[in-house]
Amino acid sequence: MTTYNIPFLANFSQEDQPTLRKFILERRFAKNQVILYEEDTPHYMYIVYSGKVKVVQVSDEGKEHIVAIHKAGEFFGEMALLDGKTAPATIVAMEDSAIGLITRDNFEKYLLKNHKVLQEIISMLCFRLRDAWLMLKILSFADAEKRVRAVLKHVSTHHGLKDNRGIIITFKLTHKDIADYASLSRETVTRFLDKFAKDGEIEYVENKKYLLLKPRFLEKMFSI
Numbered sequence: 442m443t444t445y446n447i448p449f450l451a452n453f454s455q456e457d458q459p460t461l462r463k464f465i466l467e468r469r470f471a472k473n474q475v476i477l478y479e480e481d482t483p484h485y486m487y488i489v490y491s492g493k494v495k496v497v498q499v500s501d502e503g504k505e506h507i508v509a510i511h512k513a514g515e516f517f518g519e520m521a522l523l524d525g526k527t528a529p530a531t532i533v534a535m536e537d538s539a540i541g542l543i544t545r546d547n548f549e550k551y552l553l554k555n556h557k558v559l560q561e562i563i564s565m566l567c568f569r570l571r572d573a574w575l576m577l578k579i580l581s582f583a584d585a586e587k588r589v590r591a592v593l594k595h596v597s598t599h600h601g602l603k604d605n606r607g608i609i610i611t612f613k614l615t616h617k618d619i620a621d622y623a624s625l626s627r628e629t630v631t632r633f634l635d636k637f638a639k640d641g642e643i644e645y646v647e648n649k650k651y652l653l654l655k656p657r658f659l660e661k662m663f664s665i
Contacts, residue, residue, distance in 0.1 A: 447488055447514055447541075452557035464551065465541040470494075476532040476540060477518075483525055485542045486518040486552075492538025493600075493612050496530045497621065507621040509572065510535065512600060512612075519562050522548050535612065580624055588623040589633045590661065593643075596622070597654055606646075607655040614652055 453461055467490065470476050476487065476494060489511050496509040496517065508530055511517055521528045522545050543552070552558050579591040593610075601608040616634065620627040637643040642658035645651070 447490075447516070450488070450558070452555060452561065461551070464547045465543055467539060467541050470534040470538050470540060472534055472536050474534050476534060476538075478531050479527050479529060483521045483527055483545070485544060486516060486522055486548050487532070488516045488541035488543070489513050490539035490541055492540075493535040494532050494538055494540075495535050495618070496532055498530050505621045506624055507618060508576065509569070510596070510600065516565070519548070520566065535618075579622075585623075585625055585629055586633050588625060589619060589630055590658075592619055592622045593652075593654060593658075601654070606644075607653050607659060609646065610652045610654070613650050 450461060465488070470492075477485070491513050493510060493512050494517075495507050496511070497505045497507055499505055509517075517532065518528070552562070575595060579588055579595065582588045582591060596614060597608045597610055600611050602611050616630045617627050619625075619634075620630040623630065634643065637658060638645075640657065642655055642661070644653045644655060646653045
């Protein structure tokens with residue numbers, strides 16, 4: 442895996458690339474495999490080389506809540522390295538994924554001393570703060586249908602591909618994933634998705650692998 446595929450690592454010169462590849466350890470994780478638990482977070486920064494991962498928080502009752510989804514080219518774990526504290530979340534592979542690991546020592550030695558990389562990290566922290574505010578807004582909706590619509594809008598903003606049919610969410614998003622995002626039951630989410638499909642707002646495409654948000658859905662979601 443070339444580090445030029447990772448936006449913030451591409452800030453390093455060509456001469457630095459071999460050094461980066463030496464200290465970034467690549468590991469592979471199968472779908473649904475836990476990449477790290479909360480107690481592991483202060484030790485490494487993680488880079489998604491391929492695949493997708495979800496950041497989840499688990500309640501005392503064992504119920505998962507999805508906080509974020511990271512795709513190829515994105516990174517996570519940098520905040521715990523910056524302040525030395527654990528992050529209250531577990532990371533799970535949503536599909537077979539290749540992950541790069543950077544130790545705290547190498548993070549401080551190579552990344553924090555690069556001004557452009559530091560700017561990328563700061564920009565990402567700001568982005569995630571705004572994302573967290575948006576998730577709080579979604580969870581504040583008392584109306585369950587509005588929550589489901591807001592989650593689909595949120596996911597399509599980060600992981601959507603526009604074409605002449607609407608916006609395709611570019612990975613397999615299960616009813617349980619949506620339920621975990623919206624803090625609703627899977628049965629409630631299924632009921633609303635069936636309603637949206639019947640009303641011609643959404644459609645499953647490519648052998649029902651991906652979800653297409655059609656123009657009728659998009660017209661409504663921009664008011665959320």
